[in-house]
Amino acid sequence: SQNWVIMVTAQTPTNIAVIKYWGKRDETLILPINDSISVTLDPSHLCTTTTVAVSPTFQQDRMWLNGKEIALSGGRFQSCLREIRKRACDVEDKKKGIKITKEDWGKLHLHIASYNNFPTAAGLASSAAGFACLAYALGKLMNVKEDESQLSVIARQGSGSACRSLFGGFVKWIMGKEEDGSDSLAVQLADEKHWDDLVIIIAVVSSRQKETSSTSGMRESVETSLLLHHRAKEIVPKRILQMEEAIKNRDFASFSRLTCTDSNQFHAVCLDTCPPIFYMNDTSHRIISIIEKWHRSEESPQVAYTFDAGPNAVLIARNRQTAALLIQRLLYYFPPTLGDLDSYIIGDKSIAKD
Ligand code: PMV
Incomplete structure (x- = not known):
């Protein structure tokens, strides 16, 4: 039947830079002019929860932020969706009799619902949690095999600081040298247990x-x-x-x-x-x-x-x-x-x- 839906929900906390990123050398790819370091917060306080769904009945890609539909026409969403789709792999659910091939992902449409449990765009890095969560959830849905650092390259194209939210603890965003941004990614410096007195x-x-x-x-x-x-x-x-x-x-x-x-x-x-x-x-x-x-x-x-x-x-x-x-x-x-x-x-x- 063509009436199925597959959903994935993920939760990602925001991060706060202790060495700041400020200034891009490439605005489309979001490549910074310096490295930065951040600390990822506890997910119970400042986080984004995102559910991504795919179904053959969906007519177009759509997204809701805090319950309100938003236009997906913005270049940044399109960049993330395009990059994730490129890396999609086969997904099979034998029990439900569903098989989605790599090629199918290019034709199927997505519905995305995202919630912030904190004020949006008030300087609390809401876009950081948002795009990290989007990249992570879509990666799971589409069976993307890439690791967190590779996913961070995709999240970065949504919002620079988002690349650092794919890890907990202390994270460094390496500015990279390549023109295509392939080495501008996040790495974990220390996990959340390393300095848990803070x-x-x-x-x-x-x-x-x-x-x-x-x-x-x-x-x-x-x-x-x-x-x-x-x-x-x-x-x-x-x-x-x-x-x-x-x-x-x-x-x-x-x-x-x-x-x-x-x-x-x-x-x-x-x-x-x-x-x-x-x-x-x-x-x-x-x-x-x-x-x-x-x-x-x-x-x-x-x-x-x-x-x-x-x-x-x-x-x-x-x-x-x-x-x-x-x-x-x-x-x-x-x-x-x-x-x-x-x-x-x-x-x-x-x-x-x-
Ligand atoms: O990624 P953006 O566009 O939200 O920029 C973040 C900029 C600062 O929060 C001021 C610094 C940083 O490194 O997060």
């Missing part, structure tokens, strides 16, 4: 959508910021090595210094862009001051901060005790009654798949 707390300063998308922000920085090019060439390569070392040795002092400095440099690049881009706001700046003051009052730092393309603070505490102190301080400086923060999201870091 606790990540996100202070949601605003859950509103950001004003400048990362795509146009990056383009403007690449075109106008000299600091960006200095950073990519002279600073990030050394920082990547130092960060790898800090992660390997679980050296929190070094990890915190590198993370905070790199976040501040990324936002300095945004200011150096013409016209300047402001992702952080007064509340973000106050959070930085509070943590910096705390750093100076202790022998070594207890918390690291980092901000992506939005005002929300991602705070990484050395351990549970420090996380408890951090929450106490946040509640003291930003009492819920004043409404400076929209909410807190608390989690540790790790990954779950399937």
